[in-house]
Amino acid sequence: MLDKQGFDLWADGYDEAVGLSDEDNTYPFAGYKEVLGKIFRTIMEKPGASVLDIGFGTGTLTTKLYENGCDVWGQDFSERMIELASAKMPGAHLYQGDFSKGLVEPLAGRKYDFITATYSMHHLPDEQKASFLRQLLGCLNPGGQILVGDVAFESLEAMEKCSVEAGDEWDDEEFYWKADEMRKVFPGLKFEKVSFCAGIISINN
Template identity: 65%
Template sequence: MLNSKGFDLWADDYDKSVGLSEEENRYPFAGYKKILGDIYKIIMEKSDAVVLDLGFGTGTLTTKLYKNGCTIYGQDFSSRMIELAYEKMPGAHLYQGDFSKGLAEKLKQESFDFIIATYSIHHLADAQKVVLLKDLLAHLKDGGKILIGDVAFSNRKALDQCKKEYADEWDNDEIYCVADELRTEFPNLIFEKRTFCSGILILAGENFVL
C-alpha cells in the first residue's frame, strides 16, 4: 500500500496512469471516466451542493464541481495532491489526513449534501470501511448521499473472477468493495455496476430530495 510519501511521488503522473488503464478497459481503471461523469451528473442535479471528497487526488472530479458552483471540502493523504488540487480550486477547503482514522477535525464540524470517494476507499480494510461509512452518514445534511465510485463488485464470485483474470496485475494491498457483503451493515446500499470491475455504491440519508 502506498504511504503518504508514495502518493506524493505518484501525484504528478496520476492522471496519466489512470488514463492508460481506463482507455484500454482493463483492471483497475476500466470505466473510470464514466463513473466520475455519472457522479458529477447526480451532484449537479442539486443546486449549490456542498460536497466533501475523500481522497480527491489531483481534483479531477471536484474541479468540475467547483467550477460549476459547488462548495468543495476535501481530505487527502498527500500534501502534493493537495497542492495540485489547490491550483485548480483556490477557494476549496482542503485538509490533509488519513481518513481511515476519521475525518480531519475541521471537517467534523461540517455537514454535506454529498460525500464522495472515488478510487480511494479501497485503501481501507472492510471493517474500517464500515466504521467510516457509519461516521459519514452522521455528517450528511437532511436528504444527503454518499457516493462511492471505485473498483467494486456485486458479490465475491465476481471479485474472484476478476482477480483470476488479472492475476499478474492484481493489487493485493487494495481491498475492494463487495456490495452484497456491505449490505449486511447497510441494507439500503445500492450498487450500480459500470464495468466488469467497477461501479458506484450509493448510501442515502433520510428524505433524499433533489
C-alpha cells in the first residue's frame, strides 16, 4: 500500500501507468476507462449534480464532471494530487485528508447527490470500508447514490481466481471489494462487473 509520500511521488506518472495497464487489459487497471465512463454517464443523468469524490487523485473523473457543470467536492491525502487536480478544476472544492479517518470538515457537513470513489477505497480493510460507507450514506441527499469503481469481485472465489492469474503482480497489501461480503452489511448493494478485475459497487440512499 502506498502512503501519502508514495502517492506524492507517483502523482505525475499516475495517469500514464493506469492507462498502460488499461490498454493492455492487465491487472489491476483493466477496465479503468469503462468504469469511469459508466460512473460519469450515471452522474450526468442529473444536470448540475453535487458530487463528492473520495481519493480523486489527479482528477481524471472529476475534471470531466466539473467541465460538464457538476458542483465538485473532493478529499485526497496527497498534496501533489490535489495540486494537479486543482489546476484542472480551479472552482472545485478540494480538501486534503486521510479518508481512513473519515471525511474532513466541511465535507462531512454537506449533502451530495452522488458520492464516488474510484480506485481508492481498496486501501481500507472491509470493516473500515463499511464504517466509512455508513458515514457517506449519511451525506447523501434523498435519492442520492454512492458509486464506487475499483478492483472488485462478486465473491472471494472470483478474487482468488484473479490472484492466481495475476501471479507475482498481485498486491497482497490491498483490500479488494467482495460484493457478496459487503451485502451482508448493505443488503441493497449492487455490483456490476466491468472487467475480470474491475467493477462498480452502487448503494442508493
